[in-house]
Amino acid sequence: MIEKIITLLFLLGSSAYLYSAQELAFGTLSAPKSGFLPYLAGSAAVLLSLLLLAKQVRSRDTVTCEKADWTKFIFIIIGLVFYITILSSIGYLPSTFILLFYLLKVTDTSGWVTPLLIAGISSVACYLVFGRYLAVPLP
CATH class of the missing domain: 1.10.287 (Helix Hairpins)
Structure with a gap:
């Protein structure tokens, strides 16, 4: 329902x-x-x-709801607040890298190399697309 x-x-x-x-x-x-x-x-x-x-x-099926684990959600909110706090002081690229790495670790991405690579490549790709190619001013 x-x-x-x-x-x-x-x-x-x-x-x-x-x-x-x-x-x-x-x-x-x-x-x-x-x-x-x-x-x-x-x-x-x-x-x-x-x-x-x-x-x-x-559908005649009823969905059973499991007890939610709010810890990941709370950690994600903390990470986003931290990102907003540090964005203007250290800049877009390092703060976005830190946020992505943090979010990947909070959401249980295994190992350290994979989250580092994903965060690094994603941050640089976003910077190149928006900052360089589209010439959008980034903080």
């Missing part, structure tokens, strides 16, 4: 988002305007939530 309520809330939120997106200019496929992507995202969210709701209504 709770999953149906959550899906209905998501459908309601997606519908409100789609309604708000209609205020922006859509444009055409060859010349999209500011409302193009929000309209597509809202339409996809409404469609997916309708499909999920239909699947849940047809």
